[in-house]
Amino acid sequence: MRFSASFFDRASQAFHGSSTWSKLLVVVAASSGGGLVAYADAKADLGLVPSQATEKKKVLVVGTGWAGTSFLKTLDASMYNVQVISPRNYFAFTPLLPSVTCGTVEPRSIVEPVRNILRKKGGMIKFWEAECYKIDQVNKKVHCRSDIGTNLDGHGEFTVDYDYLIIAVGAKPNTFNTPGVVENCHFLKEVEDAQRIRRSVMTCFERANLPNISEEERKKNLHFIIIGGGPTGVEFAAELHDFVAEDLSKLYPHIKNLVSISLIEAGDHILTMFDKRITKFAEEKFQRDGIEVKTNFRVVKVSDKAIFMTNPATGEISVPYGMAVWSTGIGTRPVILDFMKQVGQGNRRVLATDEWLRVLGCDDVYALGDCATISQRKVMEDISAIFRLADKDNSGTLTVKEIKDVLADICERYPQVSLYLKSKQMKNFLDLLKDSEGNHVKESKELDIEEFKKALANVDSKVKMLPATAQVAAQQGNYLARCFNKMKICEEHPEGPLRIRGTGRHRFHPFRYKHFGQFAPLGGEQTAAQLPGDWISIGHSTQWLWYSVYASKQVSWRTRFLVVSDWMKRFIFGRDSSCI
């Protein structure tokens, strides 16, 4: 117990300790005057950097989402020659995208220009608005294409060299190859998607309001279907319901009764990643609100007029719709699939990295956020090596003391060990060594390799995939930047756990995700939250918690001000219903 407590202390100190101060510093620096910085920028860009750049390692960041941006915000840009490529010149606060779809928050309020963020780093970072379409890992080059118009006289493509590549391109929506989805459904991944949905909702209302069309046609136009009962789909359904109930019903009084919202989920329940109490509350609230939740329905085809789905009970049915939003999960981007083939990961579903976020089989390339997953090593694969490492006297058996000596390192390298102990409510590692009668082992007991294997046989069941959330991506970006900041120090004084297959220590502590909880806004000023320690909070007070957390997590004071004033505007004036 003492161990695990102190480990977590250290971990969170390492991962999250100083973030507040650096944030404050950045804000203060930003608000203390543009003129000086601008002058310094110009000078730095034209004179200083290129000459120094030859000495500095080139860090190339691809993507400006949560992972890329938090990496850039934390990185000490003076130590590297940093270049950034993204098809969007802004960072978007994606958890508020569902709010943008109905005008609760304006699109511009949740975006921050990347250059604003980079300017706070001293102007030494270069940004190019372009899409990376190929990673050439052999020549350490990235091929890019500008997607802003064709007026470039053949200069639309270019390549960028790197010493370290940070891949943070995110993911694309996953259609599971369902026919017609790309052509007929909206997604909800980008700011533009949210804007399109907003226009589309208004268009459906205006269309249903036209004269000379049948009641059936009106109903069809006002049938909004959301496919996917995850947090995004549920939040969008709730926002849409509020928009209709609070604002549109007043403006379209004669057709408001024709509106229907359906939420289609292939599984048994919506919000399955949340606690069952939240799922139940959400399903009941949606039922009261008149949002139809269709569970166990799998969409097989989407045409321009109807959605075709199957259910064991009903067989295939088709449902006419006015607008459909597809939100069933994420898929891998083509550039990543291509890169995976290059590095021998062609048979995987998503790019795999080690616990230090390095792409497996590719030393200078890091991948973080939704485009990658950490391939946590299994204890049983390394069990012989672990045994050898612990068995300092090469006696062929381990004493309890020998185990204790390397225990901290093992637990750090294989976090599943701690998780397993926790799940079994065991206080320390020795509990694992209980003999078959359940008696505690004596300190003097010595284990051979078979006994050691047996003790650890089940820990790998606790290997967990991290969820594809903003929270994970942001923590990864922050972690990696701090590793880069102390790269030189750690080369000489490695701080990580003992190497299991090799000598010495790893340079850095492995990445460890700290879950701060997750919200599920359910509409009507009610939100459900699952907080650490399985603490569940549902209702109006949670909505206020949601407001304060989302306001505080904004990337700049500007967006914070804008988002809060958008919320206020909505309270005072309602949401806007103009078709723009």
Added chain:
Amino acid sequence: MRFSASFFDRASQAFHGSSTWSKLLVVVAASSGGGLVAYADAKADLGLVPSQATEKKKVLVVGTGWAGTSFLKTLDASMYNVQVISPRNYFAFTPLLPSVTCGTVEPRSIVEPVRNILRKKGGMIKFWEAECYKIDQVNKKVHCRSDIGTNLDGHGEFTVDYDYLIIAVGAKPNTFNTPGVVENCHFLKEVEDAQRIRRSVMTCFERANLPNISEEERKKNLHFIIIGGGPTGVEFAAELHDFVAEDLSKLYPHIKNLVSISLIEAGDHILTMFDKRITKFAEEKFQRDGIEVKTNFRVVKVSDKAIFMTNPATGEISVPYGMAVWSTGIGTRPVILDFMKQVGQGNRRVLATDEWLRVLGCDDVYALGDCATISQRKVMEDISAIFRLADKDNSGTLTVKEIKDVLADICERYPQVSLYLKSKQMKNFLDLLKDSEGNHVKESKELDIEEFKKALANVDSKVKMLPATAQVAAQQGNYLARCFNKMKICEEHPEGPLRIRGTGRHRFHPFRYKHFGQFAPLGGEQTAAQLPGDWISIGHSTQWLWYSVYASKQVSWRTRFLVVSDWMKRFIFGRDSSCI
């Protein structure tokens, strides 16, 4: 959560006044199943109105710009069965469009949903989002087409009957048939235009910032050309200059010196509709700011890479550009051209109405705003009728008393008479009758028709066309609605001037435009204003006048609040440079 509920009650009570209760009711009803209120509304819509509607005259308003909206705002909707058709379900405060192009003001802050405006009229007005593509004046029908998608199963077209038709469709940009303009230039008439310009400006900067392109190519991308030196073009040039100087130069320090802005004007000067002092000030300020003003240049062709223009001195030259905005004036929409042919105005440039805004030759159709022009009757065309009218005793001569008796009516019917007297600094009509030696005529003098003609010979030179401004359109809409409100009373008690060709009086006073002045924002927090009485005001104080006038002229408290908060945001945080 009792507290938060009562807080919302109070908050919304404070902000909404009486509409609160309906909102609350709707919200409560919606969250409790949506039954009761919906029932009441449906009854109102389906039951009451149609039965009354048969007695009421059908007024159909086409267009929701300045003219249409101010008509609707003033109209007593209980007296008519009012229907509104417009391809846009919102009213846009167009004078702020140049501010939207650079993000000084957000698009949504200058638009107000038409339904919000109509709701305040008691909900008896119907609105359809569709485009009117043909007016059938014989059958009193308007043919409409919904432009919102093709998902309408063949119901995209419909017709609407009318008793009175109010045409307020505005105008379209005038390209003077210059080749390549539609394909390559931006216009600045609609909110969407302003949004596109904004994205385009940012795209030009991102494109110019890409690696591996030549200095020349960067310069080309950063060359912004505005064609047309009228108020819109000048204001956009000023906004763009401020955007670059105040915001973008900080974010793109290494390319800011490559930016150039050119304003091309076919005439000798820019802002020719303003006083010469303003023109001079604007031209000098633009020169100081580095905005190149190219006067006497006529654009003859636009390709995707260059603009071709001619000048007597240089002949034809071509100038490469990154983005071009075409703002040279307005042209007539196809639906109006078609309608003009129907009513025998095929040879005119724009739809002509009489002084009561009725389309000439078409009793029940009114046209106002940019799509129409008032064809002011000439005194000399009616001179015999005027003489006959004034000559009450049929003596063949007019006494001064006889003239005085009808003078007020003549001056009202022919405002050019008053204007002429004013311009000649004459105090009253009798001054016109001075004899050839310049002596005043005696009261006893009698004029025959030839003398009368001679006296009025030059007054028609003062016939003036109204400018195509928001101010004129709004006043016309307001005027016409007030006529409609008193239509019944005025049928019995006509209030207008004496009919010249006919008996009795006209029902209404003719429309009279009152000019409240015009602003020309020139950037750098400086504005020029030409106020009534040829009062000129230029500088920072005028900018504040501009702020207060434009804030006060907003169509609703909502947009007023939004516009003012946008200005504040700009002061605090600058303009946003995200490519969305």
